[in-house]
Amino acid sequence: MTMQKIKERDKEIIISLSKNPKIRKHIGKIVNYFDDLQYFWQNPNLLDFQKAEMGEEAYNNFLDLKHNTIPERELEFLKKEDINTIFINDKNYPDLLKEIFDPPIVLYVRGNINIENRLKLSIVGTRRPTNYGIESALNIAEHIAKSDFVIVSGLAIGIDTLAHRGSLNGGGMTVAVLGTSVDDKSIYPSINRSLVLKIIESGGAVISEYPLGYPIFKHNFPERNRIISGLSHGTLVVEAKKRSGALITANFALEQGREVFAVPGDINRLESEGPNSLIKMGAKIVMHYSDILNEFGIEEINKEEIKADSELEMKIIEVIKNESLHIDKIVELTGLSISEVSSTLSLMEIKGKVINLGALNFVIKK
Secondary structure (H helix, E strand, C coil), X not given: CCHHHCCHHHHHHHHHHHCCHHHHCCHHHHHHHCCCHHHHHHCCCHHHHHHCCCHHHHHHHHHHHHHCCCHHHHHHHHHHCCCEEEECCCCCCCHHHHCCCCCCCEEEEEECCCCCCCCEEEEEECCCXXXXXXXXXXHHHHHHHXXXXXXXXXXXXXXXXXXXXXXHHCCCEEEEECCCCCCHHHCCCHHHHHHHHHHHHCCCEEEECCCCCCCCCCCHHHHHHHHHHHCCCEEEEECCCCCCHHHHHHHHHHHCCCEEEECCCCCCCHHHHHHHHHHHCCCEECCCXXXXXXXXXXXXXXXXXXXXXXXXXXXXXXXXXXCCEEHHHHHHHHCCCXXXXXXXXXXXXXXXXXXXXXXXXXXECC
């Protein structure tokens, strides 16, 4: 059997095999060596394991898995959690992902992953962004999404979360690739469970190569980064240290022959070392979201200028139109009272005119 000849009745066997970390790493060998996975499951043979270059340890691990697993129930468990599966030989398996060195044999999906015939951009970066990083990630993701790109990221706190939120702000579709299973109990970080629901409700998807109940290992997260880049035509890094998951994703993108972009940063900040080093190595510099659009030959959608609905709004727009400011600084520069500034900013945020970057720092929505 080869990857392209996985039979429908063999899928429950593959799902069962993927539940055990010690067996999961051998799935490729199993699928390619054994012509009939149903027979393989029912009649395990040590000699066959040795011929398939898996050895006695894998054989014993398989026996333990078989003793505790009923393949026929696996699809039922997934159905109860509203999780779908896409196998590598299915028509709706992402074509770009098939091209990478080590594509997942099966993807577990909640939501819609019908992303063919659309440009995909992954946006990754630090879990502790500066205000500059927050503004950059939100702004770029939103405007790229408005140009019909699918935004891909990893749901982590920080730049990943901002990339997903920016895409949703732009009315776009976003895909989160997890280092855990996609069921609610396994979502990591758990604080983003509500974001997962918004992603699915907006027509996007949450996906993983890890099955229901799979253990959470530290190495799952860098391992899934190849999928983030593999789904995408290009990867953008917004603030990251030199040794980070974001740089791992960028390196995967380079190995996969995909475009790599980076937002330049302050040379005195550790969070800027990653993107600045990528730029030095030849990554495409992104000073404005239009730099990405131009690289893919997409015309920029004309943006509407933010207009003031009152004198108070006019004063606030004037002081934050070029940079993000803390509310105390806005009070100082406008000469308005704290109550006037606070209430006006709240209304402007509801109207979609300003963005609260956190810790009461505000910026005009560009």
